[in-house]
Amino acid sequence: MLKAIQILGCSSGFISQRLKKPHSGNGFSLISSKTSYNSTPKSLSFRVIRMFSTPSQSNSDAPSSSSSSVAVHLAGNVRKIKFCQWCGGPAKHEIPDGEEKIRAICTLCGKIAYQNPKMVVGCLIEHDRKILLCKRNIEPSLGLWTLPAGYLEIGESAAEGAIRETWEEAGAEVEVISPFAQLDIPLIGQTYVIFLAKLKKPQFSPGPESSECCLFEVDDIPFDSLAFSSIFVTLNLYIEDVKSGKVKFHYGTINKRLGTGPSDIRAFTLDYHLQV
């Protein structure tokens, strides 16, 4: 069944604030914050520490370092690799000579299966002071809201991938305006790159992976039914920026707490938060 194309006609709901380009006057302001998202989302206040030190110093008191170290020592889901991807031979799990992490090593051809993070790209689309969200029609997080985003594919740039994913999931043609956030999630080997974007045409329609696409006023964003921690962080950072009058570029590391499931999207800390 074809789903109706949404023709936009939105009312304003919060302070008028057009996006500005990232501040470029005095160079970088290095800011680190660690935020635990157990509080009410709309009342988030970043504990911001202005600092001019190295990244390792900024995380010296990070309680989540233990969760990161798990990924470091095991180098991802290395024990799930049972067979060689090149020759099909059985894999052993050892630390190769000259290295520090356990890897899957082929017992026949000797090749090492290195695992690297995947990049997820997406768009934060502003229109008429609202944000476009998609309700997921697939697992994981079926029925929960997200920004249009997905895995970057070989042969495309991050911006191209974000535009493609937006077309596939929201049926929307968009123009990328600027990068908004890079959020690393070391424990699951993902990096999110989210762009600010605008609609080329005032139309959108849910694709096969979405059951619904809607524009939300900032104050109406469904924080209680968001799909992923990364989206939760992105939207909170955006709201903070809009309300402070300056939309910035953010880098941060999302460290999920050990023992928490993927559905518990608030069980993390945002570490090494830099904003420009």
Ligand SMILES: [Zn+2]
């Ligand atoms: Zn092999």
